[in-house]
Amino acid sequence: RMQEAGEYTMKMHPMWQGPLVAPGGNRQSPIDIRVRKSVFDPHLKPLTPDYDPRTCSQIWNNGYSFLVEYDDTTDKSTLKGGPLEDNFRLCQFHFHWGESNAWGSEHTVDRRLFPAELHMVHWNSDKYSRFEEAVMEENGLAVIGVFLKIGKRHEGLQKLVDVLPAVRHKDSVVEFTRFDPACLLPTNIDDYWTYAGSLTTPPLTEAVTWIIMKQHIEVSHDQLAVFRSLLFTSAEEEVQKSMVNNFRVQQSLQGRTVRSSFT
Numbered sequence: 001r002m003q004e005a006g007e008y009t010m011k012m013h014p015m016w017q018g019p020l021v022a023p024g025g026n027r028q029s030p031i032d033i034r035v036r037k038s039v040f041d042p043h044l045k046p047l048t049p050d051y052d053p054r055t056c057s058q059i060w061n062n063g064y065s066f067l068v069e070y071d072d073t074t075d076k077s078t079l080k081g082g083p084l085e086d087n088f089r090l091c092q093f094h095f096h097w098g099e100s101n102a103w104g105s106e107h108t109v110d111r112r113l114f115p116a117e118l119h120m121v122h123w124n125s126d127k128y129s130r131f132e133e134a135v136m137e138e139n140g141l142a143v144i145g146v147f148l149k150i151g152k153r154h155e156g157l158q159k160l161v162d163v164l165p166a167v168r169h170k171d172s173v174v175e176f177t178r179f180d181p182a183c184l185l186p187t188n189i190d191d192y193w194t195y196a197g198s199l200t201t202p203p204l205t206e207a208v209t210w211i212i213m214k215q216h217i218e219v220s221h222d223q224l225a226v227f228r229s230l231l232f233t234s235a236e237e238e239v240q241k242s243m244v245n246n247f248r249v250q251q252s253l254q255g256r257t258v259r260s261s262f263t
């Protein structure tokens, strides 16, 4: 049976049995980006993503989102430049979304909510030898955040949307290859905000250099509706719960500066 509306809150989600706020955390994510409080940094370089679609390997439902995973055993899909001093390797991307188009993103811009947010996760391969190590270090990860808006159909996303029914339940995984993640970036990647933050689910480690794109991408209402057909629950569980509202509550800035690459 499907759960009743309101029967389930984020706090009961298994992912969230840990602390909802990282003890002693002073650089937690997500945040509201106050545009007029961000500081233009002329030294920020253009971002240079260089992705090889052949490193795309699988897609799986981890019970909180769905992850498209990339082979990160070599420097084939990388991210450099922007605020980054080192070379970072793409390891996965995933999304956060709401039960309605009125909300769903983790970050906001002057309190503006978006229906969904893409996270492209990279780890510092100059300093660490594997993702699991980098995720515990303060300069370990770089995550590109892209806001999604409802509009025209996103042709590149459709290949992903078509395979989602195959990973409907938690812990399901299917082979997924030759997907170019660059197709999910906005046309303008030179305008972004960047700040020091954290993972937005446990272990909430403060390892992330966030790079939030100013320009959003558009997906159709029907494409986003397929995201909501996924389930938090595995096939064996008696009560099935729709995978929606998989975003964290916003965290305080605690004196951090958000820099912008544009005026």
Ligand SMILES: COc1ccc(C[C@@]2(O)NC(=S)NC2=O)c(OC)c1
Pocket (backbone or CB within 6 Å): 119, 121, 135, 143, 198, 199, 200, 201, 202, 203
């Ligand atoms: C142990 O390593 C982890 C654990 C969780 C996540 C997922 C997340 O918390 N992080 C971002 S970004 N969004 C999220 O939902 C992760 O992603 C890099 C890495």
Ligand SMILES: [Zn+2]
Pocket (backbone or CB within 6 Å): 094, 095, 096, 119, 200
């Ligand atoms: Zn995320």
